[in-house]
Amino acid sequence: MAVALLVVATAVFGALLAGGGEQGRYLDPDDASLRGSKALAQLLRDRGVRVDRVDSVETAESLAREGERLLLVGAPWNGDYSEAERLANISGDFVIVGDQPYLDVLAPSVDHDGQARLRSREPGCRLPAARAAGNAYLGGRTFEADGESCYAGSLVTAGTVTVLGSGEFMTNLRLAEDGNAALALNLLGSRKAVTWLVPPPVGAGELPGPGGRSIQELMPDNVPWAVLMAVVAVAVVALWQGRRLGPVVAERLPVVVRAAETVEGRGRLYRARRARTQAAEALRGGALDRLTPRLGLGAQPRADEVVAALAARTGLEAGHLGTALYGAPPADDAGLVALAGYLDEIERQVREH
Amino acid sequence: MxxxxxxxxxxxxxxxxxxxxxxxxxxxxxxxxxxxxxxxxxxxxxxxxxxxxxxxxxxxxxxxxxxxxxxxxxxxxxxxxxxxxxxxxxxxxxxxxxxxxxxxxxxxxxxxxxxxxxxxxxxxxxxxxxxxxxxxxxxxxxxxxxxxxxxxxxxxPPFLSRKHLPSRLARLRELEGNHPALVRGQGTEFDSLREYVVGDDVRSIDWRATARRNDVVVRTWRPERDRRVLIVLDTGRTSAGRVGTGWPRLDWSMDAALLLAALAVKAGDQVDFLAYDRAVRAWVSGASRTELLSALVNVMAPVEAELVESDAPGLAAAILGRAKRRALVVLLTDLNSAALEEGLMPVLPQLSSRHLLLVAGVSDPLVAAMAAGRGTAEQVYDAAAAERSLAERRRITARLRGHGVEVVDALPEDFAPALADAYLALKAAGRL
Incomplete structure (x- = not known):
């Protein structure tokens, strides 16, 4: 019982924990939730564009050496400054989604301008990709750059770098609206391959503690040794308790079987099958076996003789006696109980008279 | 270490x-x-x-x-x-x-x-x-x-029924004439002649002796002595069942066997003991009167009920092979109609032609209590099942009696004295 409860509690707790972590990774090509971008990655692959999901600068660099690719920095990249510099030095096109901590490193020629409400906007520029796509869900940050500036400044180009005020239009939630999908495909599908940079997974164990030290580092050095000593102590106690004082003595025990079990079993069978016919027969037979010797009749008296003798002896009505002793079996359980009571009454009367 | x-x-x-x-x-x-x-x-x-x-x-x-x-x-x-x-x-x-x-x-x-x-x-x-x-x-x-x-x-075995021994021995002394009483039955032996006192059976007056003397003289009789009693304990599966809430049938049977043996020894009979299921489990024969009881408890002590069906033909052969002369064979078993029908009934004629057979079985107080159950339908169904088993018991008892077999069927506490009384009744009737 307790074990079952524990198992259920563990499963529920685990599911809650997993559910808590499963809020969707923003602009992740492998994430099928509303915040992810699996749909876009799938569209790109359908069009023959290779999509490589990358979560480290090293991989991005090695992929870039293989040939012309487009680097997409989607979700905010939370690496350090040197990594941002290395990213910026990768050759190829860049598509950068706005709120990056190191935007000035990644796209030095783009300046942050202001904010714009996130909504469906018209392109309002001559950029072919934007014009072909039409309206798109953009806004967020706005930028200044020497290239094209579309969607009220939330999409700017500067050389090989394209900066977006928001990546919302590329999520699974928004992709089907307006020209969002077209715009995303136009922007990302310009090369044969896309290096899709996502933030590296953050493990719980790597969370920096107070002063950046883990619990092992905070523990005094003596504790592991004390645990070792405790193991020794437990072993000594186990040896103490494990040694028996002499052998276990076996004994051949006789069987314990109650003699009345067969009778009880038959009673339960009667009960299970509602065998009123057999039960009534047995009760009547027992009562008759006890009554007939007291009536002074022969060894095998006829039914009417017994009923007549009983009626004369007890003063009970002969019709009732006949029905009780030789009648049809009772129609229900209440009838059977009543029959047993009546038979008892006859026997009591015969004993007393 | x-x-x-x-x-x-x-x-x-x-x-x-x-x-x-x-x-x-x-x-x-x-x-x-x-x-x-x-x-x-x-x-x-x-x-x-x-x-x-x-x-x-x-x-x-x-x-x-x-x-x-x-x-x-x-x-x-x-x-x-x-x-x-x-x-x-x-x-x-x-x-x-x-x-x-x-x-x-x-x-x-x-x-x-x-x-x-x-x-x-x-x-x-x-x-x-x-x-x-x-x-x-x-x-x-x-x-x-x-x-x-x-x-x-x-x-x-504890021999709890030894508390019943003094009263049964008193009855035995009455039979033997140690007490002033005149007992006569078939097969009893002539003891002595004595003067008539008021209350004696007039049929026991010996007229020939009376004619020789001036007094009315009666014959006195005493029960047979040096008869043989063979107590047979069935150690098969039916003896393993516990009656009531305590002992198995086997232990109640042993208790009764000890009381019977103690009584029969005092009555001057020769007591033998056999425990059998599919083989001889214990056998005591020819023990002296003083050592019989200790010999009996000694062989009984390690005997346990085996979970096998008793072999009735083998049992009959063992009895016939061991008791050459006519004896009272007391078979302590269960009056279970199915087991007796298939087991004992076919070999009964062999046994009863040579010996006087007494079959004794302990009845179960739980079944008796169930038969009295009333009130709810469940209890009445149980009562019906109990009545049925009691009816089967009565039927097999009647069949055994029909074959001239004595039957003792009693609740555990009354079993040993009931068996002793049955023995005394046989002794009094001179049927040994």
Whole structure:
């Protein structure tokens, strides 16, 4: 019982924990939730564009050496400054989604301008990709750059770098609206391959503690040794308790079987099958076996003789006696109980008279 | 060897030391080495267990429900004091107390240990081994060793029904004429002539003797003596069932058999005993009058009901082969109609033609209580089932009586006296 409860509690707790972590990774090509971008990655692959999901600068660099690719920095990249510099030095096109901590490193020629409400906007520029796509869900940050500036400044180009005020239009939630999908495909599908940079997974164990030290580092050095000593102590106690004082003595025990079990079993069978016919027969037979010797009749008296003798002896009505002793079996359980009571009454009367 | 709780305590306390000293690794090492050294020292200086010698004394049999006192003398011929605990390993149902005793035997001395046995079951109970654990001077470790000191106590049937013996013996004396009473029956033997007193049966007047004397003279009779009684105990499956809440049928049968044997011996009859299921489990024959009861309880003690169907033809052959002369054969079994129908009934003619057969079975008070159950439908169905089994019992009893077999069917508490009364009735009627 307790074990079952524990198992259920563990499963529920685990599911809650997993559910808590499963809020969707923003602009992740492998994430099928509303915040992810699996749909876009799938569209790109359908069009023959290779999509490589990358979560480290090293991989991005090695992929870039293989040939012309487009680097997409989607979700905010939370690496350090040197990594941002290395990213910026990768050759190829860049598509950068706005709120990056190191935007000035990644796209030095783009300046942050202001904010714009996130909504469906018209392109309002001559950029072919934007014009072909039409309206798109953009806004967020706005930028200044020497290239094209579309969607009220939330999409700017500067050389090989394209900066977006928001990546919302590329999520699974928004992709089907307006020209969002077209715009995303136009922007990302310009090369044969896309290096899709996502933030590296953050493990719980790597969370920096107070002063950046883990619990092992905070523990005094003596504790592991004390645990070792405790193991020794437990072993000594186990040896103490494990040694028996002499052998276990076996004994051949006789069987314990109650003699009345067969009778009880038959009673339960009667009960299970509602065998009123057999039960009534047995009760009547027992009562008759006890009554007939007291009536002074022969060894095998006829039914009417017994009923007549009983009626004369007890003063009970002969019709009732006949029905009780030789009648049809009772129609229900209440009838059977009543029959047993009546038979008892006859026997009591015969004993007393 | 064996460790003690003290060794565990020392190791546990050392954890505290390890927690607070500057070099915990060395502390652990030092602690372990010290403990090991102390344990080795203890083992070296502990008294040696192997050379101890043991002597037992005490009764070899005890009646179930009574207490036997078994003594064990431990002698220490070794050079060191043996201080520790001793366990005498008996079977659990021997009811040994205490389970283990502390001992302290200086070199060259001996100590007497007393154990009490209060067995909970009939049969042979034996001691498997005596184990001694001798502690070292520090009390951290002990030497341990076992010795085989065999001793068996036979737990005899309790013979609870012996309380009924005096009243039945009084009845027997009445029959024998020790009390002033005139008894006459078929097959009784002529005893003596005496003067007529008022109240004597006029039919017993010996007219020829009366004519020779001036007084009316009556003949007195005494019951037959030196008849044979063969008590047969069925140890098959039907005897294993427990009646009521306590003993199996077998034990009630044994109780009744003991009362019958005690009575029959006093009545001057020769009593034999056979226990049988598919083979002879016990056989007592030709025991002298004074030793019969002890011989009976001795062979009965280890007999248990086997979970096999009794072999009735084999039983009949065993009876016929052992009882050459006419005897009263008392068969203690269960009046189970199915078992008797297939087992005893076919061989009944063989037996009843040579011997007088008495079949006795314990009835179950639980079934009687169930038959009286009223009130709810469930209880009435149970009552019907009980009535049915009682009716079957009555039917088989009637069939047995029809074959000239005496039948005793009684509740456990009344079983032994009922069987004794049946025997006395047969004796009084001169039917033995």
């Amino acid at each position: 064996a460790l003690t709780g003290r060794a565990g305590l020392v190791a546990a306390l050392w954890i505290v030391v390890v927690l607070f000293v500057p070099g915990p690794g060395y502390a652990v090492l030092a602690g372990c080495l010290l403990l090991l050294a102390a344990i080795v020292t203890d083992l070296v200086f502990a008294g040696s267990v192997r050379p101890l010698t043991f002597t037992r004394s005490g009764p070899t049999s005890v009646r179930l429900g009574e207490t036997a006192t078994v003594e064990l003398i431990v002698e220490n011929p070794g050079p060191r004091r043996v201080r520790g605990v001793l366990r005498d390993a008996w079977q659990p149902s021997a009811g040994l107390s205490p389970k283990s005793v502390p001992i302290d035997v200086p070199p060259g001395e001996r100590r007497r240990l007393v154990f009490e046995l209060k067995p909970t079951r009939r049969g042979d109970r034996s001691s498997e081994a005596v184990t001694v654990r001798a502690f070292g001077p520090l009390g951290l470790a002990a030497r341990q060793g076992g010795h085989s000191v065999p001793w068996t106590v036979r737990v005899l």
